[in-house]
Amino acid sequence: MKVDVLLGLQWGDEGKGKIVDVLTPKYDVITRFQGGPNAGHTLEFNNIKQVLHTIPSGIFRENKINIIGNGVVIDPIVFKKEIEGLRKIGVELSKNLYISKKAHLILPTHRLLDAASEEQKGITKIGSTLKGIGPTYKDKIGREGLRVGDLTENFNSKYQERIDNHKSLLTDYFRYDYKSILADCEKEWFEGVEVLKSFQFIDSEHFLNDLLNENRSVLAEGAQGTMLDIDFGSYPFVTSSNTICAGACTGLGLAPQKIGRVYGIFKAYCTRVGMGPFPTELHDETGKKLRDAGNEYGSTTGRPRRCGWLDLVALKYSVMLNGVTELIMMKADVLDSFDSIKVCVGYEIKGEVVEHFPFELSDDVKPVYVELSGWKTDLSNIKNQNEFPKELSKYISFIEDEMGIPVTIASVGPNREQTIHLD
Ligand code: GDP
Ligand code: IMO
Numbered sequence: 001m002k003v004d005v006l007l008g009l010q011w012g013d014e015g016k017g018k019i020v021d022v023l024t025p026k027y028d029v030i031t032r033f034q035g036g037p038n039a040g041h042t043l044e045f046n047n048i049k050q051v052l053h054t055i056p057s058g059i060f061r062e063n064k065i066n067i068i069g070n071g072v073v074i075d076p077i078v079f080k081k082e083i084e085g086l087r088k089i090g091v092e093l094s095k096n097l098y099i100s101k102k103a104h105l106i107l108p109t110h111r112l113l114d115a116a117s118e119e120q121k122g123i124t125k126i127g128s129t130l131k132g133i134g135p136t137y138k139d140k141i142g143r144e145g146l147r148v149g150d151l152t153e154n155f156n157s158k159y160q161e162r163i164d165n166h167k168s169l170l171t172d173y174f175r176y177d178y179k180s181i182l183a184d185c186e187k188e189w190f191e192g193v194e195v196l197k198s199f200q201f202i203d204s205e206h207f208l209n210d211l212l213n214e215n216r217s218v219l220a221e222g223a224q225g226t227m228l229d230i231d232f233g234s235y236p237f238v239t240s241s242n243t244i245c246a247g248a249c250t251g252l253g254l255a256p257q258k259i260g261r262v263y264g265i266f267k268a269y270c271t272r273v274g275m276g277p278f279p280t281e282l283h284d285e286t287g288k289k290l291r292d293a294g295n296e297y298g299s300t301t302g303r304p305r306r307c308g309w310l311d312l313v314a315l316k317y318s319v320m321l322n323g324v325t326e327l328i329m330m331k332a333d334v335l336d337s338f339d340s341i342k343v344c345v346g347y348e349i350k351g352e353v354v355e356h357f358p359f360e361l362s363d364d365v366k367p368v369y370v371e372l373s374g375w376k377t378d379l380s381n382i383k384n385q386n387e388f389p390k391e392l393s394k395y396i397s398f399i400e401d402e403m404g405i406p407v408t409i410a411s412v413g414p415n416r417e418q419t420i421h422l423d
């Protein structure tokens with residue numbers, strides 16, 4: 001068997017959590033391969049609304065194996081809260097959740113370093129989620145990180161060495177006053193570690209490859225989105241991991257030929273949270289209308305998301321980087337009340353129109369739009385494709401033609417049920 005990968009094609013928050021939950025019945029195993037608590041994946045079903053940060057979105061379906069892969073970074077504090085929240089609503093976890101020994105730990109000081117770095121950058125800040133993601137991956141690449149598998153008897157001395165090093169950085173380099181908060185954070189952190197230790201730590205690369213050899217089906221769940229990828233996103237306004245399909249290979253220990261289908265998720269428009277370029281961003285009433293209709297506020301930080309029209313130049317780039325085999329279009333219902341809908345099909349840069357994604361998205365990049373008719377129909381109760389207004393079918397066909405791959409699912413609301421599988 002091969003591993004299917006589901007990932008975001010835009011700037012994150014495309015609706016990955018919802019669709020992983022929808023697809024989970026088809027799979028035996030769901031696994032996260034990168035990112036950490038910067039992710040906020042929302043699931044809605046049976047009057048439950050749950051936001052997951054570290055735990056794979058397959059956790060609500062019975063008898064599925066959920067794995068947190070080696071490419072993920074884990075904050076025990078967030079993990080503990082997540083576990084407690086799930087247990088409160090009766091989700092069975094102890095038998096269904098496994099954690100890679102090679103996943104790196106977000107230490108309490110990583111979060112402080114994230115805050116200190118953003119503060120120091122001032123107006124040039126990244127607008128990070130302040131979850132300690134950048135500093136943790138920095139330590140991983142710098143060969144100074146601590147991993148889940150290090151949580152053994154002699155963990156404390158390794159931990160203290162790292163914390164002392166971070167304290168010097170905070171004081172001497174950032175001039176950041178951490179003293180009043182660190183003690184409380186550390187207490188909470190070690191309580192989180194105890195919860196973490198109650199789960200099975202595994203060599204997930206062996207575990208997964210063995211499952212594949214036994215013909216078990218696996219879905220890998222991406223976090224963030226392709227435009228936030230450390231190599232190909234709008235650097236430096238990106239996250240610190242490879243969010244693209246290749247990240248599933250390194251983040252799980254899979255050979256490239258083990259990748260099967262690649263589901264690429266995009267919103268019928270675009271959003272971005274945090275700083276950085278966004279060519280189709282709308283600063284006007286239309287942008288506000290998208291935000292209101294789409295309830296575009298961050299699932300992790302609550303920050304208002306920046307909104308704009310669908311950008312096919314960026315989408316095509318994402319499809320190429322990931323080898324997307326099928327597209328999933330989210331939040332079509334958010335466009336229900338628009339008379340017309342614009343789609344960016346090119347960038348005008350210094351008087352020349354280009355269709356390929358440039359090195360940098362500077363202020364010189366002006367989107368070139370085509371305008372399509374809106375459907376002016378409430379999609380939220382639609383049950384199948386036959387009920388689609390013709391303008392929606394045209395919108396989807398236009399995207400398929402531009403991308404050269406099919407849209408196989410259209411989502412018309414946040415609930416599990418509001419999902420239309422297309423022929
Ligand atoms: P993720 O990070 O990719 O999992 O996405 P988020 O959960 O951060 O953001 C997606 C938001 O849109 C969540 O609040 C979802 O409940 C919601 N959502 C998902 N699909 C749809 C949809 O088709 N229509 C509407 N209106 N909301 C949706
Ligand atoms: P999901 O998985 C949207 C953004 C932050 C910031 C940049 C770097 O829910 O789609 P970081 O904390 O990673 O160092 O922040 O990346 N960002 C996200 N934006 N969805 C996410 O995750 C994000 N994770 C990080 O806003 O601009």
Ligand code: MG
Nearest residue numbers: 013040041299
């Ligand atoms: Mg999200």
